[in-house]
Amino acid sequence: MATRIVVLGAGFGGLELTTLLSERFGDALDLVLIDKNDAFVFGFSKLDVMFGRQLPDTVRHPYRQISKPGVRLVQAEVRAIDPRARRVETSAGTFEADILIVALGADIDQAATPGLVEGGHEFYSVPGAFALRDVLPRFERGAAVIGIMGKSFKCPPAPSEAALLLHDYLTTRGRRAETSITLVMPFGTPIPPSPDTSTAILAAFAERGIRFIRDTLVTGVDGARKVVTLSDGSELPCDLLLGVPVHRVPQVVVDSGLCDGPYHWVPVNKQTLATAFPGVYAVGDVNGVGTPKAGVFAEGSAQVVADAITAQLRGGDGPAPYTGRGSCYIEFGEGHVGRVDVDFLSGPKPTGTFQGQSESFVEEKRQFGASRVRKWFGA
Numbered sequence: 001m002a003t004r005i006v007v008l009g010a011g012f013g014g015l016e017l018t019t020l021l022s023e024r025f026g027d028a029l030d031l032v033l034i035d036k037n038d039a040f041v042f043g044f045s046k047l048d049v050m051f052g053r054q055l056p057d058t059v060r061h062p063y064r065q066i067s068k069p070g071v072r073l074v075q076a077e078v079r080a081i082d083p084r085a086r087r088v089e090t091s092a093g094t095f096e097a098d099i100l101i102v103a104l105g106a107d108i109d110q111a112a113t114p115g116l117v118e119g120g121h122e123f124y125s126v127p128g129a130f131a132l133r134d135v136l137p138r139f140e141r142g143a144a145v146i147g148i149m150g151k152s153f154k155c156p157p158a159p160s161e162a163a164l165l166l167h168d169y170l171t172t173r174g175r176r177a178e179t180s181i182t183l184v185m186p187f188g189t190p191i192p193p194s195p196d197t198s199t200a201i202l203a204a205f206a207e208r209g210i211r212f213i214r215d216t217l218v219t220g221v222d223g224a225r226k227v228v229t230l231s232d233g234s235e236l237p238c239d240l241l242l243g244v245p246v247h248r249v250p251q252v253v254v255d256s257g258l259c260d261g262p263y264h265w266v267p268v269n270k271q272t273l274a275t276a277f278p279g280v281y282a283v284g285d286v287n288g289v290g291t292p293k294a295g296v297f298a299e300g301s302a303q304v305v306a307d308a309i310t311a312q313l314r315g316g317d318g319p320a321p322y323t324g325r326g327s328c329y330i331e332f333g334e335g336h337v338g339r340v341d342v343d344f345l346s347g348p349k350p351t352g353t354f355q356g357q358s359e360s361f362v363e364e365k366r367q368f369g370a371s372r373v374r375k376w377f378g379a
């Protein structure tokens with residue numbers, strides 16, 4: 001019987017892993033890919049949709065387009081995971097695995113910040129970002145705050161991008177003079193591993209009159225008084241909150257015993273991404289390997305697991321140690337995109353090299369997305 005590999009979550013990590021294994025083994029494997037949604041959406045597409053640069057339908061990549069040797073896609077909710085038995089209960093039945101991959105990402109927890117649901121907006125979920133497309137046109141004057149509510153959050157450049165794109169959006173609509181933009185961030189600089197990138201972003205903020213409040217979290221929202229509370233106890237006027245909610249481990253993963261609680265990402269072997277349970281790996285945002293939560297790192301960790309599984313099934317050397325390297329594109333506004341190349345695990349401390357910002361990176365970023373769609377969806 002073919003080895004059965006069950007992949008939980010068809011995001012950046014799950015799609016990359018399934019694609020690589022299908023390319024290498026084809027029908028010789030029984031690959032089951034499970035996701036509760038019917039389509040994949042890139043993280044950066046959330047910004048494109050909320051600022052009216054793309055239509056919601058054009059950024060959804062339906063899973064039904066996937067047709068790969070050995071791969072069966074199941075649209076179902078994962079309800080329980082038994083990592084010891086490598087058994088998964090879903091809304092579409094029970095699946096037993098020889099090798100189990102948990103790639104369920106990071107969940108956001110809006111309820112963790114008092115007043116957020118009633119008095120603010122978030123742009124980190126697909127529904128939240130898409131809903132903002134209809135909210136932003138009504139923001140004509142007052143204070144906009146882009147506020148981060150927890151220290152560990154996906155795509156650290158995204159809040160800075162949101163501030164710069166909001167500036168463009170309001171400028172185009174002739175509303176910039178009547179509005180202010182403040183970014184509240186728990187770091188000392190926008191991109192801590194890359195001083196050059198941070199300097200460029202802070203210069204862009206200064207040119208555009210965007211205020212940057214460092215080393216601070218948004219801890220509460222009072223929609224009636226139109227203020228947000230900050231972690232230093234002060235308040236900030238806020239007519240429009242674009243929030244980055246607290247991130248947490250999905251509850252089904254917490255319940256499985258793969259981690260120690262909602263704020264403890266799944267511990268893994270840094271070299272192989274293996275969990276403490278034999279035959280169970282954790283890929284992408286859900287793990288605590290020490291890289292930022294971003295698609296490029298989810299993809300990189302999937303490549304390591306694909307190599308580990310290949311070595312296990314075919315014999316041969318195991319994977320090279322996971323380096324935590326990747327390139328992130330950053331929207332600077334005014335049609336410019338920057339790129340930072342980061343390396344989180346191969347040296348004594350994380351490093352990042354800023355490659356500059358220009359119109360040429362716009363095309364490179366477009367290619368980044370298009371090549372993944374071609375590879376994962378065969379389109």
Ligand SMILES: Cc1cc2nc3c(=O)[nH]c(=O)nc-3n(C[C@H](O)[C@H](O)[C@H](O)COP(=O)(O)OP(=O)(O)OC[C@H]3O[C@@H](n4cnc5c(N)ncnc54)[C@H](O)[C@@H]3O)c2cc1C
Binds near residue numbers: 328
């Ligand atoms: C605004 C924004 C901009 C971003 N920009 C970038 C960028 O430019 N570059 C970049 O590299 N990264 C970017 N990211 C980050 C990137 O989107 C994530 O880090 C990446 O998607 C993580 O991949 P993953 O496979 O770990 O998880 P995900 O891609 O989140 O996939 C997890 C999957 O699991 C499924 N799932 C969860 N729970 C269940 C369940 N119980 N049952 C069934 N299915 C379930 C979900 O539906 C989802 O499809 C951005 C994120 C945001 C929010």
